[in-house]
Amino acid sequence: LRHDEEFEEFYQASYGRTVALVAAITGSRHEAEDVAQEAYARALARWSRLRGYDLPDAWVRKVALRIAIDSGRRLRRNLVATVRLGAQRRPAGPDPADDLKYTPLGAALLGLPVHERQVIVLHYVADLPVHVIARESGLSVGTVKTRLAAGRRHLEQCLTSRPEGVA
């Protein structure tokens, strides 16, 4: 019972952050929520081990990003299919799930290469310092700094060339 309560507390406290993180990668809120829930489901199945970690949210973050980024995985493919199907059935109005893509920042983010986007998102959405991003991503600090700088430059170019929203 205590394990359940601990998980519930962890889950409630960190879920929104994880959704935001994944949405910044995928550009879709619905997709982000599905990926986040999959990551938490896997965490729940391993909670007896994860609860002993100093930072179980780092595990969830890693799993969620893996699921979101690895476009070859079945879940990802199915999500694509689901989004496509959803688009076919969508009524005339815009789907809130796609709003993120059409904000200036969302569009700029999706224009970044995935390796730059991941570092930018971990830094600005997950609020992780460079050395933590390096450790979690298995990259050198120098590589993270290089990708951050490149990502910032690309974002700036995109945002300044499209100052108005495109929605």
Add this chain to the structure above:
Amino acid sequence: MQDDKLRDLFEDWSEPLRAAPAPAVAALRSRNRRRTARTAAAAGSALAIVGLVAGLLVANEAGSGSAGSPALQAPGSAYPAPPGQPYVFVNSSATFVNTVVATATPAELRNAATGEVVKVLKPVHRGVSFSAAAAAPGDRLFVLAQPDSDGTISFAEVRIGPTGKAGALRQVLPDLPISPGMLVVNMAVNAQGTRLSFITAASDSYGPSGPGGSLVVYDLQTGAPIASWPVAFDIGASSQFLGYGNNLVASIDTVERGQDRLVDTTTAFPPGSSLLADSRPYAGGSGESFEAGDFTQDGSMATGAVNNRSSLLLVEISAASGKVLREIPIGSSAAEDGQYFCGVLWASANGHEVWTQCGTRQQVIVGGHVTQVRLAWLLPTTNGGGQFAW
């Protein structure tokens, strides 16, 4: 752009997302149950892979007659598939929901459509139950695993003849030692009944996981070991044979990545060999995972149940290209209450005919045409492998 300004932009952008309410934990448990059930169903599924020369299989099926004929048979097989519907193995620890099964009854083979008991299977050794099962493509040959208290595991097979009558249960392979705490979590048998593969792993209260697992292959005719590869996984693992040969696809799924590996098990591999070195990527040549139990027997496509907001879809994906071929609604997401299985029950060799269940709704899909059916039973959600094999 200044760092602070960019940070503010992200803060504003992500604020509504951070406020997203977390669904109930029960929804996460439901996801896990569905994954477990899928793995369990894959343990002996007649979906049992594939990929071999599709042309050969298609030609064979075309010559076999009716579209409803579910089974493929090896050319010249002494055990031609019986007419009618697939068969299913039911372990004594599981129950068909609307069928009264007395406690402590042995395992059974049933006609999957009518629920009729074809054969009652008493374990070879007294006092223990069958812990895992596998069905050869066509559902006419079942291999069952039975652990014993002396630290060994034995395997037995039963065949269903051309008239639909089951033969005697007989032990195959000598008793094999198995390490304490290890379980057989997946089994597969090829169409000819000459190769058996199984995966062992330690199990905790949340289900089997590696490291420390093994993928083991035996020659069922001679009893000789063919291979024993160490495999490490924490999401799931399964193995399935392709077509009529000895080609085996191993699906190893970890948090890091999922991959399907194809290996020819015709000749033996020396001790200490590596699955990665002995195999090559399968499925579209990409090495990406289609996850366990999803391929049709001819290897042409993968099938799976996908949650699409309020409904569940049967999605068919080309194994060659990875593209979605078709999506068919099979039920409501609300039906995933953890009581009844949701997903593919059975599929014919090329996926032309598929049986699905989601909650209490059951369908037979032939060539994309959906017919609601009411089988003699409802498959419950299972919490472990081995209760059912198709």
